[in-house]
Amino acid sequence: MTTHKSTAHTIKPGPFELSTETERLVSHIVQPGNNPTVHGYALYEDLAKHYSPNDLELLSFTGELPSDAQSHVYEVTRSFMMAPPPGSAANQAAAITHMLNRDEGATVMVAIQMCANEAKHWAEQQQPVLDWLKNYSSRTAQQFVTNDTESLSAVSALLDAIGDHHSQITGIAENINIDAALTCALHFCGLKHAAHLQTVRCLAGMPAVVAEGLCWQPKQLMTYPTRLPDFHYPDAPSSKPDSRSTS
Numbered sequence: 001m002t003t004h005k006s007t008a009h010t011i012k013p014g015p016f017e018l019s020t021e022t023e024r025l026v027s028h029i030v031q032p033g034n035n036p037t038v039h040g041y042a043l044y045e046d047l048a049k050h051y052s053p054n055d056l057e058l059l060s061f062t063g064e065l066p067s068d069a070q071s072h073v074y075e076v077t078r079s080f081m082m083a084p085p086p087g088s089a090a091n092q093a094a095a096i097t098h099m100l101n102r103d104e105g106a107t108v109m110v111a112i113q114m115c116a117n118e119a120k121h122w123a124e125q126q127q128p129v130l131d132w133l134k135n136y137s138s139r140t141a142q143q144f145v146t147n148d149t150e151s152l153s154a155v156s157a158l159l160d161a162i163g164d165h166h167s168q169i170t171g172i173a174e175n176i177n178i179d180a181a182l183t184c185a186l187h188f189c190g191l192k193h194a195a196h197l198q199t200v201r202c203l204a205g206m207p208a209v210v211a212e213g214l215c216w217q218p219k220q221l222m223t224y225p226t227r228l229p230d231f232h233y234p235d236a237p238s239s240k241p242d243s244r245s246t247s
Contacts, residue, residue: 159172
């Protein structure tokens with residue numbers, strides 16, 4: 001029988017072992033300490049006393065505190081983005097997770113992930129609106145105009161809630177779709193990148209999705225409407241019989 005002499009393997013230090021201490025990490029937004037600051041503004045002594053969490057979100061992204069108009073428009077817009085439909089993927093995932101698991105922490109984690117995924121998809125769809133606003137002309141882009149009554153009703157309600165400030169919002173109009181209108185409002189608040197839109201969409205919808213998921217109980221799983229519409233494959237071969245004659 002042949003024996004092999006074991007040899008010790010020396011592990012060389014990697015980049016994490018060779019790096020400097022984590023205490024030397026640079027923070028770009030929040031400076032920690034006894035009186036932490038956000039973009040130079042004192043968190044405890046100023047921001048927490050005089051500004052809302054919505055204002056701090058805008059400050060984090062833009063580096064500046066919002067004007068009164070921006071603060072109001074952002075608050076309204078965020079509220080309009082709060083309620084996903086009951087059949088949304090995020091709502092269903094949170095509900096099913098809670099019914100199967102009853103682990104509230106797991107329900108929250110699933111809800112966050114699904115909200116983030118849906119928000120990413122929505123933000124990517126708004127990129128043409130952001131591009132249009134970046135090179136804005138006074139003429140409304142026809143691709144954002146809609147005849148959908150539900151969308152137009154939502155836009156009318158949004159403009160009414162915003163009030164007189166809507167005249168300051170570039171691109172917003174009564175005849176554009178609700179998603180384009182929300183994007184115009186967020187752009188006015190200084191949020192001009194898809195990552196900004198994704199974050200706001202996720203933050204706005206997440207509490208309602210988590211709360212909805214926690215409402216479901218395990219005994220309701222058998223009656224939960226899990227039957228989804230059949231998926232349609234547009235490129236699949238036709239199931240109809242071939243009508244061509246054969247010889």
